[in-house]
Amino acid sequence: MTDWALDTPYLLWGLPLMLLPLWRLPLRPAPCSWHALLPVDTASRAVDLSLRLAGAGAILALLLGSAGLHRREYTVERTGYGAHMVLLLDRSRSMDDSFAGRTPTGGEESKSAAAERLLSGFVSSGRNDLVGVAAFSTSPLFVLPLTDNKAAVLAAVHAMKLPGLAQTHVSKGLAMALSYFGDDSSAGSRIVLLVSDGAAEVDPDSELKLRRWFKEKGIRLYWIFLRTAGSHGIFETPDNPEDDNAQARPERYLHLFFSSLGIPYRAYEAEDADALERAIADVDREEQRPLRYAERVPRRDLQAFCYLAAALALAWLVAAKGMEVAR
């Protein structure tokens, strides 16, 4: 019974009113000279009792109904397709440029706008993911915890449209994203989806920490690298060996770092919105694993039942009253 509730419980102060119909019947007392003369009649007793209960029941039902009796919303566990996923979004200033590396003009779309549009579609598709959102620029930003509230996740993805902040400090962002997952790695597949247009060197301290966490928490990592035209790709080996270091090619070294983690990892290089769309579709396909998730069963209003019960009880009273012997 604990899942039943009232909207305005103070109406229950009216419950003592139920005593009134139990005490008096709304019927005219039939005169008789001496009660003891009347035979004990079980049927009459039963009718008498039923009318008293009907009166009390009608009052109870009307009170419960107007107090808004309902069954609370509850959750049931179901199995669907999806994952526990943290979207780690780059909010650095360069995300506001187009894929060509300029301030978007006319019909051009900035990288952040393209990511916002396509991620929105991904989030609102029929998946049953539990999604959290984290963002980073120079510092990590905690945005939303893992939630099944799609409207909330969309609201967080939409916030990407606003101007970016500063630089790309990816290791702090990764640490923040990993902190969303507890140590128990049994609950479904865990994904970090990193969307960024650049990278930065991972300092040795964070490197050790990240290495351990990725392993311990059993994370699957996807990196969608929004490559600006003319910039270095993540799969490219520099022609000049002098450039082959983390300062000159942070993207390539971040990719090498991720590859060396020994976790399931995939990188995509998106040079335009279509490539980004294909990358997101690929993640969607890859991550179709069964996931146990909680589905909300919305609250169920029970007022109608209360009023129906009250109407039946009152109908019985009306019938009895209507059969009263007229004098």
Next chain:
Amino acid sequence: MSIWRQRVADPVFAGLIVALLLAVAACFPLRLVLERSVFSHIVVVDITRSMNVEDYRRGARAVSRLEFVRQSLIGAVADLPCGSAVGVGVFTEREPALLFEPIETCAGFSAISAAIEQLDWRMAWAADSLIAAGLHNTLDLLGRGDADVIFVTDGHEAPPLNPRYRPDFSDLRGKVRGLIVGVGGLSLSPIPKYDESGRRSGVYGEDEVPQRSSFGLSELPPEQIEGYHARNAPFGSERAGGTEHLSQLKEGYLRQLAEAAGLGYHRLESPEGLGRALTAPALARRQRIATDVRWIPAALALAVLMAVYLRVLLPRPGFSTSN
């Protein structure tokens, strides 16, 4: 008189019939379109260093401005009527960062409160605190939509603002709606210093923060500046002393900014006060929703039924047991 007339003339019978009809009516869906007040806020919280000043108290414990803001905001969000929406952003330097657009507060409460819980000075991507410029940018970026902007700050400009370069709010006046929430105590308090890993390491000293603006040109004419040199010392050679390493709520300044931008002002003193400020009628929006009003016939049925039973209690005129 027919038997029916006689029956219906009996107030008890008539009452029972009326109660029955009302109860039957209540069984059917009955909705009225009513207007109710909802709110839509984008709360932008200052997360610069001065927000770490511990000049609020909860019980016997001193708590930082930011912690008090977090607690108060969560309480205030919980108090908003369902259908309201809250978005959260943070502010540092001169730019706001929106974490998420407004989310409905009843379905999204756990997400919103978790996000507020995590607001932390370590989210700051820059250390400056240019309040007026930040307010201007915030209103410009976020204030033109449907939501009211709630700008939560202590008003402590760091480095101090050169009065010559005050942002002009006249372009925004009347186009944005919202509230500045002033945070902090009115007396000067030291600003705690934290190291990279979040450990506390004393407080800021007088010579650790800029005590005056050194941006652009001084507001004073050069002849009034001690040791003025156009290139090497445009603000004079005198050592600047002051109280910029201490922080207090700059209420006068914030009121002035609120006035300039056409916003309201509220000083954060208690979570309940913030809750009231965020549900002020001036910020309400009307939302038309179909409301279930079956309780009205039900309540009437109950009233009639009670009247019937009370009538039964009364001595009946013309009734006598001797008959």
